[in-house]
Amino acid sequence: KMSAPNAKPFTVLVEGNIGSGKTTFLEHFQQFEDITLLTEPVEEWRNLRGWNLLDLMYKDPSKWAMTFQAYVSMTMLDMHRRPTSTPVKLMERSLYSARYCFVEHMMRQGTLHPAQFAVLDEWFRFIQREIPIEADLIVYLKTTPSVVYERIKRRARSEEQCVPLSYIEELHQLHEEWLVSRTFAECPAPVLMIDADLDLTQITEEYKKSEHQILRRAVNVVMQ
Numbered sequence: 001k002m003s004a005p006n007a008k009p010f011t012v013l014v015e016g017n018i019g020s021g022k023t024t025f026l027e028h029f030q031q032f033e034d035i036t037l038l039t040e041p042v043e044e045w046r047n048l049r050g051w052n053l054l055d056l057m058y059k060d061p062s063k064w065a066m067t068f069q070a071y072v073s074m075t076m077l078d079m080h081r082r083p084t085s086t087p088v089k090l091m092e093r094s095l096y097s098a099r100y101c102f103v104e105h106m107m108r109q110g111t112l113h114p115a116q117f118a119v120l121d122e123w124f125r126f127i128q129r130e131i132p133i134e135a136d137l138i139v140y141l142k143t144t145p146s147v148v149y150e151r152i153k154r155r156a157r158s159e160e161q162c163v164p165l166s167y168i169e170e171l172h173q174l175h176e177e178w179l180v181s182r183t184f185a186e187c188p189a190p191v192l193m194i195d196a197d198l199d200l201t202q203i204t205e206e207y208k209k210s211e212h213q214i215l216r217r218a219v220n221v222v223m224q
């Protein structure tokens with residue numbers, strides 16, 4: 001057991017398209033007592049004082065995208081700031097994918113009015129300036145849009161059933177622009193890419209590869 005003092009935990013952001021297997025990836029790391037897992041608070045987005053913001057957003061994006069992304073960003077900031085006693089912390093998505101994937105996409109599609117985008121972007125910049133956020137490694141679960149589209153259908157999360165393949169393809173492109181070609185946005189940490197098209201039986205080998213990378217880097221950080 002790596003007994004870390006109350007240093008900032010080695011923080012891994014797990015990023016990827018809808019249906020790319022992020023939750024499954026995090027569950028793989030439940031076996032390690034030195035790692036805190038913070039999964040995406042979807043249930044908070046599905047029930048804020050009785051309001052299902054996720055459903056409202058998918059049903060009427062132009063009307064609800066701003067409200068939804070404002071709340072998502074707040075819940076992500078809460079996760080970034082969550083103190084952890086363990087030396088390593090794995091988070092599902094981040095304020096970065098909120099801004100560079102989802103908000104970016106909604107702005108480019110015109111779902112967010114430029115004035116709404118400006119407000120969300122100003123909040124993002126303010127937080128980046130004023131609130132220290134730890135990001136030491138990004139694990140990018142790289143997938144093919146058609147593969148995750150089938151998974152979304154199989155998973156059958158009710159709010160997502162009307163999500164078209166084009167949306168998944170556009171989100172894929174934004175993840176690639178952000179984490180691979182690095183054309184339009186800063187990347188806050190080194191990126192470890194995982195082939196997440198693999199199905200459950202084969203993907204454990206891929207996880208083991210990342211396990212080594214994560215724990216090796218974490219040990220280095222903690223022992224500094």
Ligand SMILES: Cc1cc2cn([C@H]3C[C@H](O)[C@@H](CO)O3)c(=O)nc2[nH]1
Pocket residue numbers: 018040042054072076093094095097098099102160
């Ligand atoms: C940071 C962030 C996560 C996130 C998820 N989502 C959607 C995609 C999925 O349908 C669902 C759960 O990830 O929420 C979104 O629209 N905007 C988001 N922003």
